[in-house]
Amino acid sequence: MARGHISGELHGLLKVVFHRDTHTLLGVHIIGQGATELIHIGQSVLTYGGTVEYFVHNVFNYPTMAECYRTAALDGLNRLHHHSSQQ
Numbered sequence: 001m002a003r004g005h006i007s008g009e010l011h012g013l014l015k016v017v018f019h020r021d022t023h024t025l026l027g028v029h030i031i032g033q034g035a036t037e038l039i040h041i042g043q044s045v046l047t048y049g050g051t052v053e054y055f056v057h058n059v060f061n062y063p064t065m066a067e068c069y070r071t072a073a074l075d076g077l078n079r080l081h082h083h084s085s086q087q
Helices: 002-007 035-047 053-057 067-086
Strands: 013-018 025-031
Touching (some): 025 035, 053 067
Antiparallel strands (some): 013 025
């Protein structure tokens, strides 16, 4: 992500885990610098029973580490779509 490169942080991971059928968010994994600054976003969506689409349809400022949520959500949804189209 751009903010990671700007800050010199070249390693890290943000993964969203969601239900295949309902897309309800089940969990968030974050590893790297700033994880404690990011986890509350996923916690809020989990608390209110939100779906992975929340991360796609809401604005995350650029360049911030929080935009990783949108990237991870799009990646997960694209993988789900790709997997279902192969069946």
